[in-house]
Amino acid sequence: MSNVNLGVSLCGIDFKNPVTVASGTFGSGMEYSEFVDLNKLGAVTTKGVAITPWAGNPTPRIAETYGGMINAIGLQNPGLDTFLERDIPFLKNYDTKIIVNVCGHSEEEYVEAVKRLADAPVDMLEINISCPNVKEGGIAFGTVPASAEKITKAVKAVAKQPIIMKLSPNVTSIADMARACEAGGADAVSLINTLTGMKIDINRRTFAVANKTGGMSGPAVKPVAVRMVYEVANAVNLPIIGMGGIRNAEDALEFIMAGATLVSVGTANFNDPLTTIKVVEGLEAFCEKNGVKDIKELIGCVK
Amino acid sequence: MSNVNLGVSLCGIDFKNPVTVASGTFGSGMEYSEFVDLNKLGAVTTKGVAITPWAGNPTPRIAETYGGMINAIGLQNPGLDTFLERDIPFLKNYDTKIIVNVCGHSEEEYVEAVKRLADAPVDMLEINISCPNVKEGGIAFGTVPASAEKITKAVKAVAKQPIIMKLSPNVTSIADMARACEAGGADAVSLINTLTGMKIDINRRTFAVANKTGGMSGPAVKPVAVRMVYEVANAVNLPIIGMGGIRNAEDALEFIMAGATLVSVGTANFNDPLTTIKVVEGLEAFCEKNGVKDIKELIGCVK
Amino acid sequence: MTFRENATITKATKLATGVFEIWFETKDIAKAAIPGQFISVYSNHGERLLPRPISICRIDGNLLRIVYRVVGAGTDEFSKMQVGEKLTIQGPLGNGYELDKIKAAIEAKGGNFKKALLFGGGIGVPPMLELAASLDIETDVVLGYRDSENFLKDEFEKVANVHIATDDGSVGFHGNVIDAAKDENLKADVIFACGPLPMLKGVKTFANELGIPAYISLEEKMACGIGACLACVCKTSKKDEHSQVNNARVCKEGPVFDAAEVEI
Amino acid sequence: MTFRENATITKATKLATGVFEIWFETKDIAKAAIPGQFISVYSNHGERLLPRPISICRIDGNLLRIVYRVVGAGTDEFSKMQVGEKLTIQGPLGNGYELDKIKAAIEAKGGNFKKALLFGGGIGVPPMLELAASLDIETDVVLGYRDSENFLKDEFEKVANVHIATDDGSVGFHGNVIDAAKDENLKADVIFACGPLPMLKGVKTFANELGIPAYISLEEKMACGIGACLACVCKTSKKDEHSQVNNARVCKEGPVFDAAEVEI
């Protein structure tokens, strides 16, 4: 047993360590449970779910880019009914927290989803107002502060779990977006979602993903993500879940030192399904080596 | 001799090929001329220059990131006097076009610089309203459409050369920024400048660059850059100089097919000083292989 | 069970212009694999993060063989690897040709499972080899190539009746694999096929005409390769159980599908 | 002239804990190099785009030797390279110890150039070796190490009077190189030094006390390595001619500076 305390708490919930997964890169954990002992994660964050099943975008839905990828899955999901019947009971077999990522086409759909999740045995809800692949409305919430504040309020009015607002990096001022969520009553913010990108297939003279644009993620985006976490940490009094390109403990520590309480591993899972475990172990090793007794000492330590 | 015509023209100026360098990565060409025959470039774009010498930021000024780098040089430059006496005569020895990148702390400084360049033997001016490392004012021009329009107008009023407005990617809508420049009378736009990023040195628990944040560039940013070029090509009727992560002809072709008339090689010069030449040769080879007689056919061919 | 291994290359050869094979020594993957499954092959270069899905061509004890065409930077990297070097691979992935299940399904519908017809087109040829070797019923294989570089042909001849079709007519039938099968009047109880999409469409139609089932291998761009990211879906005719929409995951429910159940 | 070569490694050895040497066979670089210059070493991995600046430790005909400490991913990669493998290198870069110029400058100011004192601290030891070998005047070298792993010591002994200082006192003087020099009452007409910044500050003060010039090698993070990007500047006391501000480029005007002319 090590002497390092990796536990963190966020909105009154205790996590055994600060490591979770980025929504959409880990399903509901089933597939990855063949590689990863889910009991070892601070939390599992599930793929975005809506009140009804969504079919998502046409294929190709992804393309590899230099040090990253772009995706335009289009929030395909089986809908809340199947999710609550199948995925939540599966996750309840594990000793880990559950964060449910929620998507919708309109304020009403978000509110309806949050209502239906109110009595589900899940720990937190993460509201994805920033998915660049949904045209019907999601995108506006994610880039206009007033809309973000409004939807935060609407969701908070019906939510029983703490609400995390997930921010898009495709804005001039991420601090303004975070302030708007804080004003709307958010309990936490998570960032970053994907950077809108494009890849052109020069041989076929067309777009590499059918949706033309997609969301860029992976190690390539990390500097933007760390900068935004730092800006938000200095703009609001909300706890932060940091993500964007984390593939090892050193990356996670950048986010923690910039101000994140929890960190999420996303795209790196595709490169190595054991990344989350390696991050947990690496955080512990770093703390031991540097005489850090409690990882909480490191949160926001770089000013 | 090949049958491919690589020539392009922009604002009435003819370039022997569409390849130039990104401002700030190539000095005024002197150092690179040891590796690169400058006669083979469509144009040389020089490092940002101001009316007086600037000392720039403290060191460390750069940090490597995954597939890219961040820089906070802070626009160190020797001032227009030295530049006009030393650098322009040097470049005039070569058969290539000269694009001078201009920076300033205020509208007055930009206007003054453009005035003093009016009778210099240079082909175009590129107005850097987007450098994230200058605090005094530059940054506002680059992220607020109305400011961009105003400075474009001010500069155009005194300019004798065609004016390229260089856009920052750190905005919610790059199309709005381009429209503002078009409304202000810009002759062309160039994009993208660097994405604001941060790297934390976890062992020293401090920022990897002294300026805390820096501008991210290199192959990592390419998908964002291509997407923005595409958006701008579809928003305005101005020719576009595309850049951001180009390191080979395939990358350059993505920008061209997305709508760029000229392309600039930046960070890749640091990895291989011969990148520009390889891009020119690769463009020619691609056209030959694909039966493209004139590279102009490819500009904006992906819709 | 799926395994992740840093596997040593025991053989790496060029089979034809742009076509290479690698044999890996694996701890568990080969033993767990069946024909039609694939593995994820990871680049040793950090700028390429996503796995390359490559079908299993041959299983021999602990040894696993893949055969691939160089089409981009990842396959180019693999083609330069040498014996003794290592690549991280993950698998076996996907359903593969679950012959017992397929047989049972066909017989349940009153069909026979006594004669198989396999189609392999281009780089769809290699995955048919382990299948041809595994089938203990009479097996015809129609292999389609561009030209006279008929990689793996000799090995197929040891395990099945081989028919060749080439685009340039240099060997065997001049034309596509379906026309070759028609030309030779090949008949079967079941079809298995892997190849480019136009060929698979042809196979689907052909199977319909013959009134027999066809099991085809689909391709799609993948990120996770294990069913978590929903990148690799294909359209299904019925509502897919996992997705609750008409999208099956090629990497999980596939890559082998009953042609009647997917829209291609 | 600066050259870029994909150079073959002819020797790659570990010299001490975390310290490695590589010998390259070069076409032009070695022949063009002088002591105190450096080369840019490029990673073979696409996620690391910037060159690693490494000083030239030894020049032998076409052969060039570097000695480096593993501190991060790039140097770790280099340390795993083997004889016969290749790395892209560029150089020689920077001014180096231009001994004729330095001698002339010193004599112009009425000083002597008859006795040199060299300081090398930690991974600043290696660049002093080619310098010590090149100097044809009496030369004392004070080498500072952490402990008893005194890499390159034997080679220095062949070309200079060697004095050792160690942080842990296990070999030679217990303490830093300046105190070691004072302890032995070493005197000279000129000092050359490479090592960590605190050591260089000490050297500057020491040289001032002795009233002799000191030429020191500075380090800074670099992007282009050839003077174009302005990443690697150091503060100079007088206005720098190139920059028109008090910033000299370590990669171009340096890495060797007259200690009196830089603010450290």
Ligand SMILES: Cc1cc2nc3c(=O)[nH]c(=O)nc-3n(C[C@H](O)[C@H](O)[C@H](O)COP(=O)(O)OP(=O)(O)OC[C@H]3O[C@@H](n4cnc5c(N)ncnc54)[C@H](O)[C@@H]3O)c2cc1C
């Ligand atoms: C289930 C399955 C089995 C396959 N089996 C084989 C095989 O046995 N032999 C063989 O040669 N090829 C096979 N392929 C195709 C093979 O995956 C691609 O040719 C390979 O990924 C190309 O990688 P690259 O880096 O060379 O090309 P790039 O074009 O540089 O790859 C860029 C990205 O696109 C992906 N990609 C490119 N082409 C394809 C494709 N056709 N299918 C899926 N992803 C693609 C790559 O994985 C990578 O993420 C199979 C594909 C699938 C889905």
Ligand SMILES: Cc1cc2nc3c(=O)[nH]c(=O)nc-3n(C[C@H](O)[C@H](O)[C@H](O)COP(=O)(O)OP(=O)(O)OC[C@H]3O[C@@H](n4cnc5c(N)ncnc54)[C@H](O)[C@@H]3O)c2cc1C
């Ligand atoms: C002129 C000069 C000569 C040098 N000579 C030697 C030598 O002979 N032997 C030796 O062991 N080291 C030398 N160094 C330091 C050497 O460049 C770094 O240790 C090396 O770049 C670290 O690379 P990395 O990938 O292992 O570390 P990382 O920390 O992963 O590198 C990340 C980035 O920071 C840069 N960097 C990190 N440390 C330094 C540093 N100290 N100076 C400059 N850039 C740095 C890297 O080049 C890279 O771009 C020299 C530096 C300079 C400027």
Ligand SMILES: Cc1cc2nc3c(=O)[nH]c(=O)nc-3n(C[C@H](O)[C@H](O)[C@H](O)COP(=O)(O)O)c2cc1C
């Ligand atoms: C394939 C894929 C699917 C994603 N789906 C979702 C989603 O459903 N909801 C959401 O909020 N974010 C989604 N994201 C964004 C990630 O949760 C994360 O914010 C982003 O990828 C940055 O982290 P990374 O670089 O570690 O991947 C998805 C990302 C990827 C790559």
Ligand SMILES: Cc1cc2nc3c(=O)[nH]c(=O)nc-3n(C[C@H](O)[C@H](O)[C@H](O)COP(=O)(O)O)c2cc1C
């Ligand atoms: C070291 C460095 C210095 C730069 N200096 C300038 C500058 O002076 N003016 C300017 O407009 N852009 C400057 N840029 C931005 C580049 O011109 C270019 O827009 C950006 O780097 C993206 O291209 P790349 O990814 O090919 O480098 C600089 C970039 C770098 C890396």
Ligand code: FES
């Ligand atoms: S590749 Fe992720 S679900 Fe198939």
Ligand code: FES
């Ligand atoms: S590293 Fe570019 S000027 Fe020195």
